[in-house]
Amino acid sequence: MMKRSSTRTRRTALLGSITALVLLMLTACGSTTTTPRGSDMDPSTAKKSIVDLVERSTAAVGGDWKVYRGPAVEPCGQDVEDRVRYVYIVEREGSATGLQRDVDAVRAVWKDAGMDVVDTATPGGATRAGIRGTGDPVTSIxxxxxxxxxSxxxxxxxxxxxxxELRDEEFSDQG
Structure with a gap:
């Protein structure tokens, strides 16, 4: 019985990560396909900006974060071959207590960076909390x-x- 619950938890966690990524990408695509942002920023700076913000945010919460994906380069939307963005996803074990404290710590980092922040917590007192941020230095987080x-x-x-081309360069640098 324990194994079945563990598998269900992993499936739920994976589904949650995929859902969050899809929502972020839809938000990012909507804002970048008509008027790409960051046009004066080179790819390495764009990559560094998302990695730095995620690392500052996770440091504010603490704990042992693991990379789930990235930072991975991808086109900046459908049929956009001359613009790129980086996606970066990290995860760690949750906390039965302190959810709101951790969300508030991340909110402070993002507000300090000048971002717009909105709550995404589930109404009705569910044990889930979350926020989304938009604006420089990233498209969304x-x-x-x-x-x-x-996550x-x-x-x-x-x-x-x-x-x-950027993926090819990264792989050739690693070899």
């Missing part, structure tokens, strides 16, 4: 806090570049 798992997903601003 989200923090979801649940008793069993925390943070960010999307950088768009920058000039070709995702395939």
């Amino acid at each position: 989200g923090f979801d806090a649940k008793p069993d798992r925390y 943070m997903s960010g999307v950088s601003v768009c920058a000039p570049g070709n995702a395939s």
Whole structure:
């Protein structure tokens, strides 16, 4: 019985991460396909901006965060081959207590960065809290806090570049 519950928890965690990523990407696509942001920013600076913000945010919460994805380069929307953005997702074990305290710590980091922040907590007293942030230095970022798992997903601003070429360069630098 314990194994079945563990599998269900992992499936729920994966579904939550995928949902958060899809929402962030839809938000990012909507704001970047008509008027790409960050046009004067080079790809390495866009990558650094999302990594730095995620790292400052996770440091404010503390704990042992693990990279789930990224920072991964991708095109800045459908049929946009000359602009790129970076997606970065990290996770850690949740906290049965302190959810709101952790959300408030992340909110302070984002507000200090000059971002617009909105709550995404589930109404009705559910044990889940979260926020989404938009504005420079990123296109969007989200923090979801649940008793069993925390996740943070960010999307950088768009920058000039070709995702395939940048991925090839990253792989050749690693080899």
